Amino acid sequence: AQTVTQSQPEMSVQEAETVTLSCTYDTSESDYYLFWYKQPPSRQMILVIRQEAYKQQNATENRFSVNFQKAAKSFSLKISDSQLGDAAMYFCAYRSVTGANSKLTFGKGITLSVRP
């Protein structure tokens, strides 16, 4: 079974600075998808970014980018030019590409606070 680990329960960043959130995972599969989701106090899970394991190029979405290290099974999220609205819980998630069930396996999340 796949597992996702987020070892940092909390992080803080100064507004306009850059922060990196860590995530590691364990799998025996060679092809899969990785995601970062944001959960603000409203509880609505919002997809931030997605990475396909077969792609060597790191995914980017505006101020958000990932550092995907497949051999190390590491998938960190970098937030540049942090904004107050980035304050939320962030979850790293894994999805297999095999099998009929596309369920997501989540880490325990990290709470990010942004200091004005």
Added chain:
Amino acid sequence: GAGVSQSPSNKVTEKGKDVELRCDPISGHTALYWYRQSLGQGLEFLIYFQGNSAPDKSGLPSDRFSAERTGGSVSTLTIQRTQQEDSAVYLCASSTRQGSTETQYFGPGTRLLVL
């Protein structure tokens, strides 16, 4: 169009009572998932529906939990004889099965508190 909706937003119940949680997926989405988010824990998968296929119930924690999806649309998660450890946020997600490009869209969740 409208996103995934869930009701009620919050539910307080007494231990031993049954509860029903409802999920309205995005129109046209054939896949529907239920997840549970407990305090201090990540999200854990509960059950998955895909079209008219038999649901994948592998994540249900006990036989007190059940779910159905009527007409391939609305889904109801039922917890019988609730226990305090059932207190959590229950999240529903839906998606179109577009193969590798599938993206799950989540609802706002139902926060359940069992006293």
